[in-house]
Structure formats: structure tokens, C-alpha cells
Amino acid sequence: MDSTVFIVRSIIIFVIFGITLLIATYSTYAERKVAAFLQDRLGPNRAGPFGIWQPLADAVKMFTKEEFIPAQANKWLFIAGPCFAMLTALMASAVIPFGDTVQYEGQFIAVQGIDINIGILWIFGIVSLGVYGVMIGGWASNNKFSLLGAIRAASQNISYELAMGLSIIAILMMSGSLSLRDMVNQQATPFLGVSGLNWNIFYQPVGFIIFLTCAFAECNRTPFDLPECETELVGGYHTEYSSMKLGFYLFAEYINMFVSSAVISALYFGGFNFPGQAWVASLLPAGALGHNLLTSIGVVVFFGKIFFFIFFYMWVRWTLPRFRYDQLMNLGWKTLIPLAILNIVVTGAGLLFDFKPATWLIVIFVVVLAVISAAQPRKTMRPQQSTV
Amino acid sequence: MQLTNRSKKIDKREMTLAERLYIPAVTKGLAITISHFFRKKPTIQYPEQKRYLGPIFRGQHILKRDEQGRERCTACGLCAVACPAEAISMVSAERKKGEEHLYREEKYAAVYEVNQLRCIFCGLCEEACPKEAIYLQHDKFLPAFTERDEVIWGKDKLVENMDNRYLREGWK
Amino acid sequence: MNVNYIWYFLTFLTLVSAIMVVVVRNPIHSVLYLILTFFCISAHYVLLNAQFLAAVNVIVYAGAIMVLFLFVIMFLNLREYTAESKTNLVKLGAAVLGGVLLVIIVAALRSMQIEPLNKATYNSQVGMVESLGKVLFRDYLLPFELITVLFFVAMVGAVMLGKRETGERNF
Ligand code: SF4
Ligand code: SF4
Numbered sequence: 015m016d017s018t019v020f021i022v023r024s025i026i027i028f029v030i031f032g033i034t035l036l037i038a039t040y041s042t043y044a045e046r047k048v049a050a051f052l053q054d055r056l057g058p059n060r061a062g063p064f065g066i067w068q069p070l071a072d073a074v075k076m077f078t079k080e081e082f083i084p085a086q087a088n089k090w091l092f093i094a095g096p097c098f099a100m101l102t103a104l105m106a107s108a109v110i111p112f113g114d115t116v117q118y119e120g121q122f123i124a125v126q127g128i129d130i131n132i133g134i135l136w137i138f139g140i141v142s143l144g145v146y147g148v149m150i151g152g153w154a155s156n157n158k159f160s161l162l163g164a165i166r167a168a169s170q171n172i173s174y175e176l177a178m179g180l181s182i183i184a185i186l187m188m189s190g191s192l193s194l195r196d197m198v199n200q201q202a203t204p205f206l207g208v209s210g211l212n213w214n215i216f217y218q219p220v221g222f223i224i225f226l227t228c229a230f231a232e233c234n235r236t237p238f239d240l241p242e243c244e245t246e247l248v249g250g251y252h253t254e255y256s257s258m259k260l261g262f263y264l265f266a267e268y269i270n271m272f273v274s275s276a277v278i279s280a281l282y283f284g285g286f287n288f289p290g291q292a293w294v295a296s297l298l299p300a301g302a303l304g305h306n307l308l309t310s311i312g313v314v315v316f317f318g319k320i321f322f323f324i325f326f327y328m329w330v331r332w333t334l335p336r337f338r339y340d341q342l343m344n345l346g347w348k349t350l351i352p353l354a355i356l357n358i359v360v361t362g363a364g365l366l367f368d369f370k371p372a373t374w375l376i377v378i379f380v381v382v383l384a385v386i387s388a389a390q391p392r393k394t395m396r397p398q399q400s401t402v
Numbered sequence: 403m404q405l406t407n408r409s410k411k412i413d414k415r416e417m418t419l420a421e422r423l424y425i426p427a428v429t430k431g432l433a434i435t436i437s438h439f440f441r442k443k444p445t446i447q448y449p450e451q452k453r454y455l456g457p458i459f460r461g462q463h464i465l466k467r468d469e470q471g472r473e474r475c476t477a478c479g480l481c482a483v484a485c486p487a488e489a490i491s492m493v494s495a496e497r498k499k500g501e502e503h504l505y506r507e508e509k510y511a512a513v514y515e516v517n518q519l520r521c522i523f524c525g526l527c528e529e530a531c532p533k534e535a536i537y538l539q540h541d542k543f544l545p546a547f548t549e550r551d552e553v554i555w556g557k558d559k560l561v562e563n564m565d566n567r568y569l570r571e572g573w574k
Numbered sequence: 575m576n577v578n579y580i581w582y583f584l585t586f587l588t589l590v591s592a593i594m595v596v597v598v599r600n601p602i603h604s605v606l607y608l609i610l611t612f613f614c615i616s617a618h619y620v621l622l623n624a625q626f627l628a629a630v631n632v633i634v635y636a637g638a639i640m641v642l643f644l645f646v647i648m649f650l651n652l653r654e655y656t657a658e659s660k661t662n663l664v665k666l667g668a669a670v671l672g673g674v675l676l677v678i679i680v681a682a683l684r685s686m687q688i689e690p691l692n693k694a695t696y697n698s699q700v701g702m703v704e705s706l707g708k709v710l711f712r713d714y715l716l717p718f719e720l721i722t723v724l725f726f727v728a729m730v731g732a733v734m735l736g737k738r739e740t741g742e743r744n745f
Contacts, residue, residue, distance in 0.1 A: 091602075091606075130625060131625065132625045132703065135629035138629070138633050138637075139632035139633045139637060142633050142636070142637025143636060143637055146644075149644055164648065165649070168641050168644065168645045169645065172641055192626075
């Protein structure tokens with residue numbers, strides 16, 4: 015690797031790192047603004063115009079608060095918990111392909127931290143490690159509520175990781191690659207002359223819904239934010255945390271949100287591809303400049319998609335109430351996992367008979383069943399809950 | 403008995419598959435919240451914008467002066483007696499020669515204090531006063547205080563400023 | 575940078591954390607050291623250019639199994655750990671078993687022959703997911719399928735064990 019490539023690479027890595035942090039910072043502000051707007055309020059608007067310096071004010075507040083470690087806590091693990099949460103959250107964005115290649119002195123450099131050929135597995139590994147931060151912190155606090163929160167987080171993450179992995183396998187079967195860049199590039203080919211119709215969402219609607227649900231659960235976002243459920247567990251795993259250690263936990267959550275939004279848009283919504291790409295490319299000048307311009311448009315488009323999903327996370331948070339814990343487990347194990355397995359089988363059959371949108375059959379089947387059931391007269395009473 | 407017709411009957415029947423999918427219901431919920439996103443916000447930016455509180459709002463106390471700028475209060479103590487929270491205390495004094503331009507009556511309140519932590523803004527002092535000396539202003543909130551010694555309001559804060567007189571609707 | 579040094583460092587870290595798993599008294603610390611050990615092993619896989627194995631090792635062992643371990647221990651270990659005293663018989667049995675295992679490992683290692691690296695036929699892509707998949711689904715298809723059957727049976731058994739019987743209260 016010669017030095018220019020190395021320099022451009024390191025710039026890209028630093029920019030990705032900085033952007034991840036910046037977006038996480040402003041997600042906290044966006045969360046408050048979106049929450050306010052959805053509730054007919056205005057949200058923070060005192061720090062600077064429209065309150066855009068609010069994250070800075072929050073950071074100052076976080077840093078100057080009292081650093082508190084409970085006397086009976088396991089001190090090292092108590093400190094290690096939030097550090098671990100932050101570390102794992104930051105590692106995942108390394109493999110996300112933010113854009114196509116940058117042409118620089120005849121070389122093509124990918125706008126991506128590293129393009130390893132197991133990108134999606136990397137993200138999975140990191141996400142599955144993310145729960146340690148929560149578990150260690152919750153246990154080390156030596157507080158029953160924290161422990162309960164940690165245990166909830168662990169069981170929830172394991173349950174939903176399964177369904178998430180299974181829902182992705184269908185996509186892996188279609189793309190035949192574990193590299194996120196390959197998957198994104200495969201979605202670029204136009205279908206019936208329109209680029210954008212080849213996105214995986216049009217082939218994997220069921221997988222998308224499963225993945226989206228699981229992503230909510232993995233990020234501990236409402237309606238699955240049971241590890242930090244205030245009504246039952248005070249603050250959940252971060253009950254005992256204060257100051258910037260608490261800030262790390264909250265920050266890690268927003269970074270996870272950013273990463274999962276990026277993964278959703280890369281896997282199902284074509285990543286940095288956009289409709290009319292070929293037309294835009296024909297308008298731009300040929301050569302390095304045109305190529306780089308197209309890449310930067312792609313990056314902007316990709317971030318647009320990411321922002322939409324971050325917004326979607328917040329939108330759902332302020333719409334749906336929290337699940338009960340047994341409902342959460344039932345949904346994960348009894349609905350999503352069988353559905354994901356069915357999805358794999360149908361996708362496999364579709365690939366065998368060369369009919370890619372096969373999983374729409376599941377959707378059609380379910381819709382037909384639903385319509386039939388809606389047409390039938392209802393049973394009079396709901397059966398009593400058999401539990402307890 | 404039915405008080406309003408806004409109550410909804412709970413459907414206890416078994417849910418159909420369409421309902422158990424939840425996706426239609428979730429979409430409906432999302433549509434409702436997003437419609438609120440674009441609605442006009444009713445917020446009033448308080449310190450910059452103030453809403454009219456009405457002609458009989460009971461805000462910050464004021465000890466009125468008359469047209470010649472003399473204090474009206476005669477330290478009769480009726481307000482202190484009327485006050486259910488026992489927030490008012492005063493020390494009376496006799497008017498000296500040459501002080502006629504300061505005090506309207508021969509007896510006046512040398513000290514007049516309202517303990518704003520005790521006051522419940524009931525307005526009974528205003529009603530009890532025979533000299534129309536104490537009023538609760540309809541357009542002014544009591545400012546927030548952060549120190550204990552800001553709580554007792556003496557005459558320095560209570561007596562009306564002649565350059566910025568307090569007028570009520572209907573007095574003019 | 576010399577890869578050898580990374581290898582030495584990783585091996586050192588692996589061994590130290592593996593020893594710590596056995597030595598530390600607090601089960602939670604033990605589990606955390608075990609996770610560290612798995613990480614080091616994954617790093618070894620990366621050094622061998624077997625990224626798929628590294629990732630799967632992290633996902634399955636560090637990400638899922640150890641979470642369950644930690645989960646169970648957190649439930650059990652709410653109070654301080656008290657070492658129960660072991661009888662001499664148990665100690666003797668443990669020593670004999672450990673010694674036998676050590677002898678077996680040493681014997682196996684002695685009879686093993688490591689082929690020297692043949693630069694001509696060596697394929698750096700051998701650890702990649704494509705070649706792994708080919709080997710698994712061509713040469714070792716039957717064992718692979720048998721393992722899946724085994725897992726399936728185990729899963730059915732677990733579901734049967736965990737199933738709530740009528741009249742039983744689970745919480
Ligand atoms: S408003 Fe009521 S409580 Fe306040 S000083 Fe007057 S009489 Fe007392
Ligand atoms: S304010 Fe009115 S009631 Fe109170 S002491 Fe003065 S004159 Fe009397």
C-alpha cells in the first residue's frame with residue numbers, strides 16, 4: 015500500500031469515527047426534538063438557535079456531575095461496564111460501506127473503514143458483545159434492579175440475535191457473499207430499467223420486518239427497552255450510574271442506533287445506491303471528478319437513509335408502549351424465529367426455481383389468512399390467560 | 403350512569419389474525435403520531451411572550467400610593483388579620499410634621515412585610531383593606547427566588563413606583 | 575511490524591487468561607477471563623487468515639454461550655463466593671484425572687508431525703468462508719448433516735424439558 019492510499023484511508027477512518035460520534039451526539043438532540051414535536055411541543059430551543067448547542071450543554075452537565083461509585087460495587091467492573099459498552103458500539107461502524115470508491119491519482123479507494131469479506135459477521139460479533147457492557151455494569155452495581163436489568167438485557171439480546179441472524183441468512187443466500195460492499199453493489203443493478211427496484215426490500219419483505227424488529231430489541235429501544243424500564247426497574251442496568259459513565263451508556267445506545275440504521279439501509283435499501291443513478295452519472299463529467307462526485311452523492315443519499323431510520327427509531331419510540339416481558343419473549347421465540355426459518359426455506363425454494371421475490375408468497379398468504387379471519391364471526395370471549 | 407359519551411366499550415372478544423399481526427395497528431399509531439409532528443405547536447415562549455392572565459389574576463403584591471404619591475396604608479392590621487396564611491406583619495408609626503406628602507393617614511406602616519413563602523395568593527388582604535392600599539397585581543408574577551432572604555418582601559419591594567403606576571382595568 | 579511478536583503477545587495473553595480462569599475465586603471474574611481467552615483465540619484465527627472462523631468463534635462462544643454462562647452465574651452468585659472444602663478423596667481423584675489427561679496430551683503431541691509449510695502449494699485463502707464451505711459441504715457432508723441431526727434432537731429435548739406441564743407453575 016503506498017502512502018497516498020494510506021493517508022486517504024486514515025482520513026476516511028478518522029472521518030467515519032468522527033461522524034459516528036457526531037451523529038450520536040446529535041441523535042440525543044434529535045431524540046428530544048422529535049419527541050417534543052410528536053407531543054405537540056417545541057423541545058430544547060434555548061441553547062443557540064433552535065437549541066442546536068444543546069448536546070454541548072448536556073455534555074458539560076454530564077462531565078460536571080458527581081462521579082459516584084456505590085460502596086459495595088465491584089469497582090473495576092463498575093468502571094469497565096460503560097467503557098465496554100462504548101467500545102463495542104464504536105467498533106461496529108468500521109465495516110459499513112458509506113460510499114462507493116474515491117478515485118485518487120488513478121487508484122480507487124473505498125469509502126469504508128475496512129472492506130473485510132465477512133463484514134456482516136463482524137457486525138454480528140460486535141453486536142453480540144455489546145450486551146457485556148450492560149451485563150457487567152448491571153452486575154457490578156450490586157443492586158437488585160441493576161441486576162434484573164442486566165439479566166433482561168442478556169436474555170433479550172440472545173433471543174433476538176437468533177431471529178436477526180436467521181433473517182439475514184435469507185439475504186446471504188441471495189447475495190452469496192458476507193461482505194457488505196458486495197451486497198450493496200448487487201442491489202445497484204437496475205430492474206426493468208429502474209435502479210432501486212432491485213433493493214433487497216423488494217425481495218425480502220418478511221426478512222426486513224423481522225430484522226427491523228430485532229434491531230429495535232438489540233438496541234434496547236422502545237418498545238423493547240425492558241432492560242431500562244423505568245416503571246419496573248428504576249433505571250434498569252444504569253440505576254447506579256452517574257456522570258459521564260451514565261453518559262457512555264446512553265451514548266452507546268445512540269451509536270448502536272446509528273449503526274443498526276446503517277446496516278438496515280445497506281442490507282435492504284441499497285446502501286449508497288439511489289434511483290436514477292445511471293442518469294445522474296451520465297450528467298456528470300467523465301473521469302475522476304465525475305466518479306468522485308457520484309460517490310459523494312451516494313454518501314449523502316446513504317446518510318439520508320440512515321437519518322430516516324434514526325428518525326424512525328424515535329418515531330416508534332414515541333408511538334408504541336413497552337412490551338411486557340413474557341410478550342417480548344413470546345414474540346421473539348414463537349413468532350419471529352419460526353417466521354425467519356420459514357423465510358429461509360421459501361427463499362431457498364425461490365432461488366432453486368429462479369423466482370427471487372418468493373417471500374412475497376408468505377406475505378400474500380398471511381394477508382389472505384388475515385382477511386379470511388377478519389371476515390369470520392369472532393369467538394365471543396377471549397380465552398383466559400392460562401399462566402399463573 | 404353515563405356522564406359523557408366519550409367512553410369506549412372494550413371489545414373482549416378474541417382477536418382475529420389481522421389484529422394479532424399488529425402491523426395495521428402499528429401503522430395506524432405511527433400515522434397518528436406523525437400527524438402531530440406537523441401540527442402547529444401551542445407553546446408560548448414564556449419569558450419573551452406572555453399570555454394575558456385575565457383581569458382578576460392574583461399575582462405580586464403592591465402597596466398603592468394615592469394621586470399625590472402618598473402611601474395609602476394606615477397600618478390598621480386588618481389585612482394581617484384576614485390573611486389565612488399569616489403572611490403579613492407590620493410595625494406602625496405616627497406621622498411626623500412635614501411628612502404629610504409621604505403618608506396620607508396620620509398613622510402609617512413603618513415596616514410592612516409579606517412572607518412570600520407563606521402567602522397563598524388568596525387575595526383576602528386585598529378584600530380586607532379599608533384604605534384600598536394593598537393589591538395583588540393582575541399582570542405580574544412573583545419572581546422566583548433562590549435565597550432565603552429574598553423570601554420576605556419589605557416595603558422596598560412592595561410600595562408602588564410613581565413612575566410606573568399599577569392600574570387595573572376599570573380604574574381608568 | 576513483525577507478526578511473530580503479535581503471535582507471542584497473543585499466546586502469552588491467551589495462556590495467562592486461561593490460567594486466570596482456573597485461578598481466580600470469583601466465578602464472574604472467571605467467566606470474564608474465559609471470554610478474554612476466546613478473544614485471543616479469535617485473534618489467532620485472524621493471524622491464520624481464517625476470518626470466518628474468528629468471527630463465528632466470537633459470535634457463538636463469546637457472544638452467545640458465555641452470555642448464558644454469565645447469566646446463570648449472575649443468578650446464582652448473588653452472595654459472596656464461599657469455597658467449599660473438598661475431601662481428600664476428591665482431591666486425589668482430580669489429581670489422577672488431570673495427570674492422565676496431561677500424559678495423553680503430551681503423548682499425542684509427541685506422535686504428531688507438523689508438515690513444514692510448502693510455499694508452492696500453500697493457499698492463503700484456505701481459511702476463507704468459500705473454501706471452508708466447499709470442504710464442509712463436499713468432503714464432510716455426512717458428518718455435518720449428522721451434527722445437525724444431533725443438534726435438532728438436542729433442541730427437541732430441550733423444548734420437551736422446558737415445556738410447561740398442565741397445572742405446573744413456572745414463576
Ligand atoms: S394574598 Fe392571602 S395569603 Fe397572601 S398575604 Fe394576602 S391574605 Fe395573606
Ligand atoms: S394594607 Fe390596608 S388593611 Fe393592611 S394595614 Fe394597610 S390599610 Fe390596613
